[in-house]
Amino acid sequence: MEATNHxxxxxxxxxxxxxxxxxxxxxxxSHSPLKDxxxxxxxxxxxxxxxxxxxxxxxxxxxxxxxxxxxxxxxHPRKNNR
Numbered sequence: 138m139e140a141t142n143h144x145x146x147x148x149x150x151x152x153x154x155x156x157x158x159x160x161x162x163x164x165x166x167s168h169s170p171l172k173d174x175x176x177x178x179x180x181x182x183x184x185x186x187x188x189x190x191x192x193x194x195x196x197x198x199x200x201x202x203x204x205x206x207x208x209x210x211x212x213h214p215r216k217n218n219r
Contacts, residue, residue, distance in 0.1 A: 148204040170214035
């Protein structure tokens with residue numbers, strides 16, 4: 138079976154969120170930074186349906202994994218290694 142490469146905007150569309158560049162940027166800006174100890178699926182802003190999609194996809198190691206990693210990185214603060 139071939140893996141599907143999804144676009145970041147497709148993840149937002151799948152989650153029922155604005156999927157244009159401005160909408161994506163606004164979502165990330167308004168929901169970040171997440172604290173280090175908050176997992177992506179545990180963030181308080183997800184609806185039950187969005188959370189279920191995220192959980193199911195992660196548990197099934199779906200082809201959305203790369204996009205989840207991107208979103209997770211976008212929502213968590215960058216660590217500065219000094």
